[in-house]
Amino acid sequence: MNKEMLINEAKIAREMAYTPYSKFKVGAALLTKSGDVFRGCNIENAAYSLCNCGERTALFNAYSEGATEFAALAVIADTERPVPPCGACRQVIAELCDPNMPVYLSNLKGNVQETTVAELLPGAFMPEDLNK
Numbered sequence: 001m002n003k004e005m006l007i008n009e010a011k012i013a014r015e016m017a018y019t020p021y022s023k024f025k026v027g028a029a030l031l032t033k034s035g036d037v038f039r040g041c042n043i044e045n046a047a048y049s050l051c052n053c054g055e056r057t058a059l060f061n062a063y064s065e066g067a068t069e070f071a072a073l074a075v076i077a078d079t080e081r082p083v084p085p086c087g088a089c090r091q092v093i094a095e096l097c098d099p100n101m102p103v104y105l106s107n108l109k110g111n112v113q114e115t116t117v118a119e120l121l122p123g124a125f126m127p128e129d130l131n132k
């Protein structure tokens with residue numbers, strides 16, 4: 001599973017998005033260290049604040065199936081620039097993925113920005129910060 005294949009998995013996930021309010025579809029695909037892929041799409045709700053992003057859906061999908069060791073994440077949307085994850089997703093990604101893990105941000109035009117978990121959220125609040 002290479003970068004292009006993972007981005008394609010995110011594109012397939014995007015088609016499953018439930019976005020009657022924003023009409024903005026996002027797909028994500030999370031590659032595990034053992035080679036499995038967990039997809040996620042954004043799922044909106046009439047109570048708008050309950051909308052869940054594609055990135056967090058992919059992470060929660062993987063975790064809920066017992067997969068916790070990740071090798072890469074791809075995200076795609078129909079944006080001008082490669083889609084930037086929101087702050088909430090950056091926080092969740094920072095806790096559940098290795099800081100050096102590659103993240104492929106992309107769009108339907110084929111633009112790809114390769115970054116890492118640590119670059120997405122420098123100074124993230126971490127579990128260790130809970131220890132007094």
Ligand SMILES: O=c1ccn([C@H]2C[C@H](O)[C@@H](CO)O2)c(=O)[nH]1
Nearest residue numbers: 022026042051053054084085086
């Ligand atoms: O990186 C992003 C940015 C936004 N959204 C979703 C949330 C909402 O459903 C819609 C518009 O913000 O896009 C994501 O899934 N990921």
Ligand SMILES: [Zn+2]
Nearest residue numbers: 053085086089
């Ligand atoms: Zn988000």
